[in-house]
């Protein structure tokens with residue numbers, strides 16, 4: 001299917017301002033890296049996602065799902081087909097006697113959700129306040145920090161299959177484990193989440209949020225673009241510690257560098273390319289293997305043509 005035909009189809013289903021052709025992905029990733037996507041489409045409604053699913057299925061157009069782009073490295077060659085940013089909004093709170101039930105759209109930023117819960121004195125979501133992702137991305141990654149993870153708060157998930165059918169999954173059915181969920185195994189798109197959380201004391205919730213923010217400021221190179229921790233934690237080792245012990249802090253290729261502040265982060269010091277980042281990743285993997293015998297595994301996801 002020609003590009004102009006794809007555009008005409010999309011235009012029938014979505015407002016013009018939600019469709020961009022030949023869009024540089026560096027504008028949509030936390031790394032500030034990434035070549036051109038043929039189409040970058042923002043979906044604010046379920047029906048808009050369903051329309052894109054129909055199009056991509058019928059004409060075999062590659063489809064890439066994106067949240068806030070905070071856990072991905074996009075190739076310098078970009079992404080063929082359609083990148084679909086899930087921007088479903090909405091946050092509703094239903095207060096039960098002992099627990100609050102919160103329905104959150106997949107496109108809502110975690111920081112915003114955390115602030116809304118603080119205002120209502122709902123506890124248990126403080127861990128997520130400094131994670132720069134959307135609810136959908138966090139569910140897929142089972143994002144976590146400071147002893148909490150999405151698995152602990154999710155009651156159920158509503159998602160779309162690639163055929164465009166709605167499906168509801170219970171927490172158990174999500175196969176959550178460390179930085180993993182069913183959404184890594186099957187091409188399901190998170191639409192909304194129902195959280196179940198206890199009530200708490202506003203000052204205590206605020207104190208936790210402040211403590212975690214302070215800890216991130218002290219330990220993480222937040223002034224540079226990155227995708228957070230580049231590698232997963234090992235089953236019997238802390239990866240950042242291994243990288244540090246291998247003397248790799250500050251190791252760089254071009255503008256890609258193993259942060260001097262936190263060895264688990266690879267940062268973009270200005271004009272790093274995806275290929276610079278990959279070269280640093282490969283060198284770090286190789287050196288850690290040679291010096292410690294440990295295989296380290298990527299946490300960030302690679303999107304596009306590598």
Ligand SMILES: Cc1cc2nc3c(=O)[nH]c(=O)nc-3n(C[C@H](O)[C@H](O)[C@H](O)COP(=O)(O)OP(=O)(O)OC[C@H]3O[C@@H](n4cnc5c(N)ncnc54)[C@H](O)[C@@H]3O)c2cc1C
Nearest residue numbers: 065067068069070071133134136137138143144145190228
């Ligand atoms: C400074 C910094 C600090 C970070 N700290 C943490 C931390 O403490 N803990 C932690 O776990 N992570 C952390 N991260 C990583 C990242 O923020 C999380 O993984 C986050 O949950 C990703 O959400 P996102 O919306 O940005 O997803 P994206 O990066 O856009 O996408 C990640 C993956 O999820 C998929 N996806 C996105 N939305 C959906 C959807 N609606 N349905 C199905 N699949 C979807 C994408 O296809 C992709 O495969 C950090 C990142 C940075 C830059």
